[in-house]
Amino acid sequence: MKKKILRIVRDVPLHxxxxxxxxxxxxxxxEGATFDPFLLLDYGGPYEFEPAEAKRGVxxxxxxxxxxxxxxxxxxxxxxxxxxxxGSIGPGDVQWMTAASGVVHEELHSKEFTKNCGMFEMxxxxxxxxxxxxxxxxxxxxxxxxxxxxxxxxxxxxxxxVIAGELIGTHGPASTFTPINVWDLQLxxxxxxxxxxxxxxxxMLVVQQGELLxxxxxxxxxxxxxxxxxxxxxxxxxxxxxxxxxxxxxPLGEPVVGEGPFVMNTREQIREAIQDYKAGRMGRLx
Numbered sequence: 001m002k003k004k005i006l007r008i009v010r011d012v013p014l015h016x017x018x019x020x021x022x023x024x025x026x027x028x029x030x031e032g033a034t035f036d037p038f039l040l041l042d043y044g045g046p047y048e049f050e051p052a053e054a055k056r057g058v059x060x061x062x063x064x065x066x067x068x069x070x071x072x073x074x075x076x077x078x079x080x081x082x083x084x085x086x087g088s089i090g091p092g093d094v095q096w097m098t099a100a101s102g103v104v105h106e107e108l109h110s111k112e113f114t115k116n117c118g119m120f121e122m123x124x125x126x127x128x129x130x131x132x133x134x135x136x137x138x139x140x141x142x143x144x145x146x147x148x149x150x151x152x153x154x155x156x157x158x159x160x161x162v163i164a165g166e167l168i169g170t171h172g173p174a175s176t177f178t179p180i181n182v183w184d185l186q187l188x189x190x191x192x193x194x195x196x197x198x199x200x201x202x203x204m205l206v207v208q209q210g211e212l213l214x215x216x217x218x219x220x221x222x223x224x225x226x227x228x229x230x231x232x233x234x235x236x237x238x239x240x241x242x243x244x245x246x247x248x249x250x251p252l253g254e255p256v257v258g259e260g261p262f263v264m265n266t267r268e269q270i271r272e273a274i275q276d277y278k279a280g281r282m283g284r285l286x
Contacts, residue, residue: 020056082283092145157191210242
């Protein structure tokens, strides 16, 4: 049975995060458990930057209680955090940071991209952690494009990149705490495909480029379709060549209480997170 569309998110205004990320927030944890286990999705760009001397981005800031997943499509980012992790990610690469008990980090355009600049495009997704894992040890997964497998879609509909979870027997390299699928789709014009989606999962797709029909409903670039949890598939048909991010995840069914960069289960836990950050217990960048 096909999943029905619950809603389509359209006409989201652009705003800046720091001076390096022009984003549209397609959803956030302020909507409670609507997108459970996902908490936020910022679509950054496409945007053309001019050369500069100083790196643009977001300076030192904390997170606790969830994971940030950054997928770069154009441009290059540098990351470092208080756990000692650091890395650079470019087109096709993924940074999967588990903040858990708390990290302080910064996200900046790389030195090379700052100097040469050009087009920039990325998506940052926040994934909630189960209550039992919210105070676990932080970790960092730097996944380069070459490690992420592509699988062909039937009837020459296009191809899919499996970042996390499984599609058509192919598993993605990202390690997750709960069942989650993250797929990048590149669809050929006229391509049709029925995506298998686990029943009970929260499921959505984000159109990054082009136009398509999702269960016969038209969706275009920078729009998001959210589907009902009941059902085990959804149909897509590309009206033009299209790029699409597909997300599915098993809901946690736990309270979502957030404030800024902290997402926990109770207001008291949020107060503790703020106190711990101010006291330096999440570390500092050196």
